[in-house]
Amino acid sequence: MRLAHFSDIHVTRFPLAGGFALKRLAAVASWGLAGRRRHFEGSDERIASLLAHVEAQQVDHALCTGDLTGVATEAELARAAELFGERLKQPARWSVIPGNHDRYVPGAQGLFEKHFGALCEGASFPAVKHLPSGVTLVLLDSARPTSVIDSSGLLGEEQRSKALSVLSDPSLKDRFVIVALHYGLLRMTGRRDSRSHGLRDDLELMRLVDRDDVTVDLIVHGHLHRPFTIKTGRRTIINAGSATDLHMRCGYNLYDIDVAAKQVAVTRFWWNAQGGRYEPDAGHALNLTVRTRA
Numbered sequence: 106m107r108l109a110h111f112s113d114i115h116v117t118r119f120p121l122a123g124g125f126a127l128k129r130l131a132a133v134a135s136w137g138l139a140g141r142r143r144h145f146e147g148s149d150e151r152i153a154s155l156l157a158h159v160e161a162q163q164v165d166h167a168l169c170t171g172d173l174t175g176v177a178t179e180a181e182l183a184r185a186a187e188l189f190g191e192r193l194k195q196p197a198r199w200s201v202i203p204g205n206h207d208r209y210v211p212g213a214q215g216l217f218e219k220h221f222g223a224l225c226e227g228a229s230f231p232a233v234k235h236l237p238s239g240v241t242l243v244l245l246d247s248a249r250p251t252s253v254i255d256s257s258g259l260l261g262e263e264q265r266s267k268a269l270s271v272l273s274d275p276s277l278k279d280r281f282v283i284v285a286l287h288y289g290l291l292r293m294t295g296r297r298d299s300r301s302h303g304l305r306d307d308l309e310l311m312r313l314v315d316r317d318d319v320t321v322d323l324i325v326h327g328h329l330h331r332p333f334t335i336k337t338g339r340r341t342i343i344n345a346g347s348a349t350d351l352h353m354r355c356g357y358n359l360y361d362i363d364v365a366a367k368q369v370a371v372t373r374f375w376w377n378a379q380g381g382r383y384e385p386d387a388g389h390a391l392n393l394t395v396r397t398r399a
């Protein structure tokens with residue numbers, strides 16, 4: 106089974122439409138003053154190229170782990186949806202979950218659901234997709250509006266409790282189970298993320314996925330724009346990083362999953378800006394094969 110995983114594509118549209126908020130104004134300042142514009146300049150073309158490249162890899166399914174936009178305006182979400190086009194009608198082949206930038210301010214409420222709800226079971230989380238290949242996707246929503254100095258996420262007790270009932274179902278034992286969320290559980294260093302940038306209930310989620318009665322093969326996320334993988338205890342965690350951020354070697358991951366062997370082979374693709382295309386990133390540390398169960 107072949108799955109593509111990309112994240113943090115950040116369609117960015119200024120000047121703003123769809124209502125101002127202090128946090129959006131701060132984002133405009135950072136876009137202009139701190140050079141954020143250069144991170145995502147021309148990202149529409151990269152996104153179109155990315156979606157076509159993913160399809161050309163003959164994938165069974167493709168997953169985006171959030172941050173489709175910059176400041177969650179109607180214009181940005183509508184443009185992201187336009188780039189997805191007909192794929193929005195194919196929930197059996199495409200999955201998208203929200204990132205913090207897609208729920209940036211309280212005024213953005215309902216916009217992600219309106220444009221991308223079709224690809225995450227109506228945005229009722231946890232959303233579960235049992236794919237015909239034997240892979241089960243458990244999609245979580247860790248994004249919420251926050252203050253100007255806070256970009257943390259939260260799953261909340263209710264969602265974690267629902268996720269526990271899903272993941273502890275014995276029928277999952279024979280399947281390859283992937284938990285997808287926007288926020289990571291750990292940073293690249295293996296340490297927890299900061300209180301103002303990470304998942305507030307990260308420890309609770311780690312305890313959940315470590316339970317003996319729970320089946321999880323792989324945890325995938327974005328939010329941190331530099332990609333990496335971490336294996337701690339029974340957890341295999343892969344961060345796809347940003348697919349479009351020009352301030353790093355941006356790209357996406359392809360997972361060739363052997364459901365019976367509980368094994369995943371990762372191939373990394375990067376954006377070759379000079380060539381104007383995504384291509385295999387032969388030397389990248391993410392090109393590896395991992396067994397997800399002992």
Ligand SMILES: [Fe+2]
Pocket residue numbers: 113115172204206328329330
């Ligand atoms: Fe991001």
Ligand SMILES: [Fe+2]
Pocket residue numbers: 172204205206287327328329
């Ligand atoms: Fe994020």
